[in-house]
Amino acid sequence: MPRSTISFIRRGQRVDVSNIDPKTTLLDWLRLHERSTGTKEGCAEGDCGACTVVLARERDGKLVYEPVNSCIMLLGQVDGSEVITVEDLATSQGLHKVQRAMVENHGSQCGFCTPGIVMSLFALSHAGREIIDRSAINDALAGNLCRCTGYRPIVDAAIQACSDHSPDHFDARAEKTLELFKQFRSLEDVFVGDDDSFFAAPAAESSLAFLVQKYPDATLIAGATDVGLWITKGLAPIKKLIWLGRIRALAGVEETEATISIGAGVTHETAAPYLAAIDQDFSEIAGRFGSQQVRTSGTVVGNIANGSPIGDWPPCFLILDAELELRAGLATRTLPLEDFFIAYKKQNREPGEYLRRVILKKPGAHDHIRLFKITKRRDEDISAVMSAFRITVEEGLITQARIAFGGMAGTPKRAQSAEAAIIGLPIKDIATWRAGAEGLSADFSPLSDHRASAEYRMRVARNLIIKALAEMAGVPSSSTRIVGLREDAHVAP
Ligand SMILES: Cc1cc2nc3c(=O)[nH]c(=O)nc-3n(C[C@H](O)[C@H](O)[C@H](O)COP(=O)(O)OP(=O)(O)OC[C@H]3O[C@@H](n4cnc5c(N)ncnc54)[C@H](O)[C@@H]3O)c2cc1C
Ligand code: FES
Ligand code: FES
Structure with a gap:
């Protein structure tokens, strides 16, 4: 018999939830059911980070702490983990070191973003890194928007909190938490609901294969970072969900x-x-x-x-x-x-x-790879154009080419005319780069949308071909890139 509850740990206790709409988000459960309103809802689409909570899970015998957007995560996806929210950090002894650092560095004004930022930094402080520099902190905070404080005091708070390696009360009870997780390791399937409306979380692949065949109209989810938005923004009337995250x-x-x-x-x-x-x-x-x-x-x-x-x-x-x-x-x-x-x-x-x-x-010894993502912001942005290149160069000649684009057609697609246009040509010849760029016209007729116009997409795609081939031919990447320089990886002269 499958287990008929979604089961997880909250504040050291096992919680079992049944009788729930399968598409209930973790955020709604926390705020509307448990009344833990410290976790905020901003965008409800995974962009602003106000709803960030941390999931503690067992991996290879160790506890890992991962930040997640509770607005687009479904409650069923926390089965088998510990849910940690901003309410859980302070103890009777005082604030958690991350909270204290935020106060001391003036990292909060209106405070709406603050719970999410604190939770992202809490996860970072548990990431087990010896040294946490500004770049790691910027990366950890890229999914947390703050509209009024400015990030400098927040980053200062992060440096202060993450340089303090003293254990917190979560470290102190880590053994006990791992012990509690043992009750979830069983191979039992989870099925909450009935034939018409359910959240299923099979434990074995055979059960998944069976369920997907039995309910071909069910929505399969893995991380739900796409499907979560169908629910919160598209208001999709989804009734049957199968999650593959336990397999x-x-x-x-x-x-x-x-x-x-x-x-x-x-x-x-x-x-x-x-x-x-x-x-x-x-x-x-x-x-x-x-x-x-x-x-x-x-x-x-x-x-x-x-x-x-x-x-x-x-x-x-x-x-x-x-x-x-x-x-x-x-x-x-x-x-x-x-x-x-x-x-x-x-x-x-x-x-x-x-x-x-x-x-x-894996690429071969004579293959050269270039990937370029064109977005309006560096972090947390979907591509207007995504480009990828694998060019095989032997004795100065291009012997094989794979070029693919996203954002240029209704599907991700190879640019076969551009590929054909450069095969057999010398990589270092500027005419080769131009031939590749020209070849692209036969491959794509992109559309205009709110991300980019058709003309922009075509022009940028052509330029990316020239950039990729020029870099491979030895043009210094300091003249083609702002970040991620790669002088060592050029074709030998
Ligand atoms: C804030 C935000 C930022 C994002 N940034 C990016 C970005 O930078 N680049 C980018 O490419 N995407 C981005 N995405 C989109 C999304 O995160 C990715 O597409 C992600 O990889 C989807 O994986 P998932 O496991 O969450 O898919 P889910 O949402 O679980 O599923 C997506 C779809 O695939 C189906 N599906 C999932 N697994 C299987 C399977 N095994 N077999 C059959 N069908 C399956 C589902 O039924 C659904 O139709 C972003 C999303 C958000 C919310
Ligand atoms: S509310 Fe904005 S990311 Fe969840
Ligand atoms: S402190 Fe106001 S949005 Fe961050």
Whole structure:
């Protein structure tokens, strides 16, 4: 029998919730049910961070503390973790060191953003880093907007709090919390609700495959960083939800000499070091994906499955000749990623089928990678144009080219005419770069929308081809980039 409650830890006690609308968000449960109103609602779409809370979870026998946006996280997704809110930080002994630092450094004025900022810094203070510099702090706070204080006092508070490595009351009871988690490690499936309306959280992949076939009209969620917005902003009348976040078989990254395989439950945060090892531009894109809160919830495979034409990872994976593994019931099939995206909002996925993993092929010794994300802000912004390049250069000639774009068509897509236009040409010849840029006209007719006009998209895409090839040919990246310089990675003269 599956467990019929969503179960988690609050303030050292197990909480069991049943009889709940499956699409209830964690924020609504905290504010409207538990009446813990310290956590605020600002945007209700994952952008402002006012609703940030921390989930403590067990990973490889250790406790990890991760910040999440409670406005777009569904209550069912906290099953098996401890939920920590701003009310839980101070004790009878006084404020938590993060709160104290915010007070002493004048990090709060109106205070609406403050609970979320405190929770992001609380997570950072538990990240186990010896040294936390301004860049790490800026990164940790990129998903927390403050409209009145200005960030300098907040960053000063963060430096003060995170330089203090003394244990807090969460460290003191870590063993006890891990002990409490043991009751959730069981292999029982979770099914809260009935056939018409439910939140299901299978523990085994066989149960997931069964449920997805039995309820092909259910919405599958991984991190819900997309689906959460359908609920809070689109007011989607979703009644059946299947969450794959408890399935260990889908939670891993496997690496061989030639491939990296990323399971459907793997978050951006977990995948980041593996992707960074492919090339330093992968590290740059991983660091600019949403915010820390989005990266600790959202998954790499979810970014593909949603079929968005402006998702960051699909173009980056298209150039690596990625493949998808899909499963329906007991049958699995493998598909080139390229064949998954059929048209706008139409993917090669049958009802009752789900994505198991994405398999990336590592670049070869003569391959050069460049990835460029074009947005209005550096942090926490969706691409207007996303571009990815893998160019093989042997003895000065381009022998193979993979170029892919997001934001240029109804799906993420390879630029096959641009690729063909440069194969066989010398990388160092400016005419080669121009040929690539010209080739693009046959590949795309982009649309205008609120992010960018069609003309802008085409011009920037052409310029990105020239930039990528110029960098590979040896033009110093100090003349092509503001951040992420990479002088060491050029084609040998
Ligand atoms: C504030 C904010 C910032 C963001 N920034 C970025 C950004 O910088 N770049 C970017 O590309 N995106 C961004 N996103 C979008 C989103 O975070 C990503 O697309 C994310 O990777 C989605 O993963 P998820 O696990 O949350 O997907 P979910 O929301 O759980 O699911 C998304 C879709 O995929 C389906 N799905 C999920 N897993 C599977 C599976 N295994 N098999 C079949 N279908 C599945 C779901 O049914 C749904 O249709 C942002 C979102 C927010 C809220
Ligand atoms: S309320 Fe703005 S991120 Fe949740
Ligand atoms: S202190 Fe006012 S929004 Fe941050």
